[in-house]
Amino acid sequence: MKEEIVIAGFGGQGVLSMGKILAYAGLMDNLEVSWMPSYGPEQRGGTANVTVILSDKPISSPVLDSYDTAVVLNQQSLDKFESKVKPGGTLIYDPSGIHRIPERTDIKVVSVDATGASIELNNSKTYNMILLGALLKLRPIVGIDAVLRGLKKTLPERHHHLLPLNETALNKGMTLA
Numbered sequence: 001m002k003e004e005i006v007i008a009g010f011g012g013q014g015v016l017s018m019g020k021i022l023a024y025a026g027l028m029d030n031l032e033v034s035w036m037p038s039y040g041p042e043q044r045g046g047t048a049n050v051t052v053i054l055s056d057k058p059i060s061s062p063v064l065d066s067y068d069t070a071v072v073l074n075q076q077s078l079d080k081f082e083s084k085v086k087p088g089g090t091l092i093y094d095p096s097g098i099h100r101i102p103e104r105t106d107i108k109v110v111s112v113d114a115t116g117a118s119i120e121l122n123n124s125k126t127y128n129m130i131l132l133g134a135l136l137k138l139r140p141i142v143g144i145d146a147v148l149r150g151l152k153k154t155l156p157e158r159h160h161h162l163l164p165l166n167e168t169a170l171n172k173g174m175t176l177a
Contacts, residue, residue: 001056003141004064007131008049008081009073009097011039014128017154018071019050022132024150025142026054034062045123047076054141069139071131075099090138092131110138112176118169125162126169133173144170 009015016037023035032055039048044112051067069090070081074097078135085091087106095101098114114130121130129151136144151166 001054001141003069003139004067004141005052005054005069005071005135006049006067006081006084007052007071007073008047008077011048013073014125015048015073016050018128018132019052020154021147021150022052022054022135022142024153025146026052028069028146028149029142031056032059033141034059037063049077067077069135071135073097073131078102090159092134092138094131108138110177112136112173113177114173115171115174120169121165121169121172122163123169126165126172127167129166130173130176133170134138134177135173136170136172137177 007015007019019035023033025034036051036052051062051064055160066084066086068086070085071082071092072078075093078098079095082091082102082104085107090108091102092110092112094114095111102109112131112134114127118124118127142171148167
């Protein structure tokens with residue numbers, strides 16, 4: 001098993017955090033992991049993406065030209081990464097940040113209204129966990145328990161009271177996929 005994933009959007013959307021949590025979950029499930037973030041100099045509002053590779057065999061390189069799965073959160077990311085999803089792969093997008101819907105017919109395209117769901121949960125910070133839940137429903141590469149352990153590892157202890165809300169957000173994303 002080998003899954004090559006790119007998550008892309010603007011800084012502040014939780015792109016890098018989602019990738020980091022997914023990478024930690026892979027470690028918790030005893031997988032080989034590569035996590036490679038890429039972002040501009042801006043902290044919020046600039047482009048950001050992260051490549052995560054999860055495999056049961058050693059990973060030769062973290063640099064990829066194509067992906068099994070892309071999670072795109074804005075139009076710029078869709079324009080850049082839609083063509084880089086391998087035929088038969090999966091593209092997940094939040095329609096609130098997209099003006100032109102994906103056009104490819106050789107991949108699975110799934111719209112997940114994570115913005116609306118985070119409003120329903122009364123917490124915009126659940127946005128990335130909703131998308132991660134959708135990703136895991138469509139591509140069950142790691143267990144939800146590993147994700148929760150990875151989340152606990154990445155969240156500062158002062159924010160551990162938010163773990164139940166994040167679990168709710170993961171489950172919400174799974175239902176939306």
